[in-house]
Amino acid sequence: VSRFREEIGEQPSVAGRLLLGAGPAVEAIGARLRASPPTGFLIAARGSSDHAALYAKYLFGSRNRALVSLAAPSLFTHYGRPPRLGGACVIGISQSGASPDVVAVVEEARRQGCLTIAITNEAGSLLARAADLVIALETGPERSVPASKTYTASLLALAMLSQAIDPDPKFGAALARVPRALAAALEADQELDRLAPALLGPRAVVLGRGFNLSTAEEIALKLTETSYVLARAWSVADFEHGPIAVVDAGFPVLLVGSPGPVAADLTEIAERLAAYSCRVVGLFDGAAGPLGADATVHLSSGLPEELTPLTLAVLGQLLAHRVALALKIDPDHPRALDKVTRTW
């Protein structure tokens, strides 16, 4: 078994540990943010962590009514002309805590007097030392190059933070169900073999919207880095504004979603793509998705839409793993990659 698959399997226990272990730190941060509410959030991150930031844009936006911006790190590093951050709370997300560009954004934010938070797996990292407050993911070492457990742990940390800022008993109960839901997602592993043949490359489109746009981006990245399939994610809305021209008969499209306000958009695009004879497959959590049983892996975790990016990310990791194996690629060591990338 590859390390990637092993680490995918650790996610229920990682989530359980995070809910218990990080609770007090997150509560303290929530109290501080409630006492002096920031004008919004700025999040600096790269790769998978940037997809966690995209998730926060929707989660903090809808649950906390907070405006979330994703940082353009080169303004802080190469150009040396960072924007004025006003009273924003600045969050840096980095598994290793060693990304110089993410650290640079947090350092500048402190200079400007912003409250800064590090979300990282390395509590002693540069990033953790640069920030005022730290949420330690404590997932144990992630040795596979493609991120899995640190991605869902970052999502969960953000969801816990959202809850700490605006507590709601129902959402709290849903958070407590996350470890069990991730375990249920793992049980779908074999079923995913039905979807793998559609995604053997050389290219694929992954579509989501709303909360699961971040999941679509993350699954596209996983497919690209573990299986060398050039997978491109779009919001259904952006896709219909132009890129849809790329598809023709047989073109592989993966839809990712759950019941909720954007579900109808996925149904509609599924029908349109079926009319073009695309090869449409789907990962859904909740009531049956728009596709037939053959083309869908369908989970019923019972989580609210806001938390389905966790279960769906696990399905996407398992799927990317199966695609890699089908292509006889070692998912632990993608070509041309080291685990820690130190871009500036």
Add this chain to the structure above:
Amino acid sequence: VSRFREEIGEQPSVAGRLLLGAGPAVEAIGARLRASPPTGFLIAARGSSDHAALYAKYLFGSRNRALVSLAAPSLFTHYGRPPRLGGACVIGISQSGASPDVVAVVEEARRQGCLTIAITNEAGSLLARAADLVIALETGPERSVPASKTYTASLLALAMLSQAIDPDPKFGAALARVPRALAAALEADQELDRLAPALLGPRAVVLGRGFNLSTAEEIALKLTETSYVLARAWSVADFEHGPIAVVDAGFPVLLVGSPGPVAADLTEIAERLAAYSCRVVGLFDGAAGPLGADATVHLSSGLPEELTPLTLAVLGQLLAHRVALALKIDPDHPRALDKVTRTW
């Protein structure tokens, strides 16, 4: 000659007209923003216009030291839970002014008491009526489905707005040179035939960083919608964090850039990709790029880096047009697309 190519050719005169015609409106908006500075900017847009918004993130960030967020429209439409916008200035960008989701963001911003600006080619559109202030692009009708002149006009309108907020004689002089620079870009049309064979599909990667990350995104979209090449753009930094695993010998990669603080990153990635025997080609404006003469189309517009996204977008449009012709695709009518997409 296709309409797409005709409209590409109109860009120098469109830019000249915009500089003169929109000057007073933009000056008035600049005065208003100087009198009561917003806490930042929120921009709502789709497709090419969203790439103009990405340009503004770098331009307003570095020139005006303003934090720019890109809106998540579904929070305003499907979820009905928009974030609190505080004292942000909210800009909607839409060629047609008919995108219901962009209009919804601007309407909510007005409800929240934000100053709102529409950048649109249709001065009588829903978007123009929803906003407090309008910058009319006045490009004349854009009849080709892939945007060209409305894209560069949107970039120029944003650059004029940046200058109106923080006037600088040197930047003003550079703005005045834009029409001539776009004319120079048009003269490179034939040269682009050298690059087209690398980009005939089925997939390609387009890389930029900083100001020209927006250009990389826009060129990837143009290739995807006019030539059905699945082209995916990344910031060089994000690319090195994972997606670089996708490339192997012969994989086509287009680099887009100009001299400036991020140029060394492009040189470095070009060398790394060359070591993997990728098929690397480039579009550069300014001193010679990192690639040999065969693989590069090289312009010397004399524009500062901040304005090279205009000239490089024109080179990208011409290139996408040549790729479409080589593939015998009608660039005016991409399959599956209408000019106005009304996503909600």
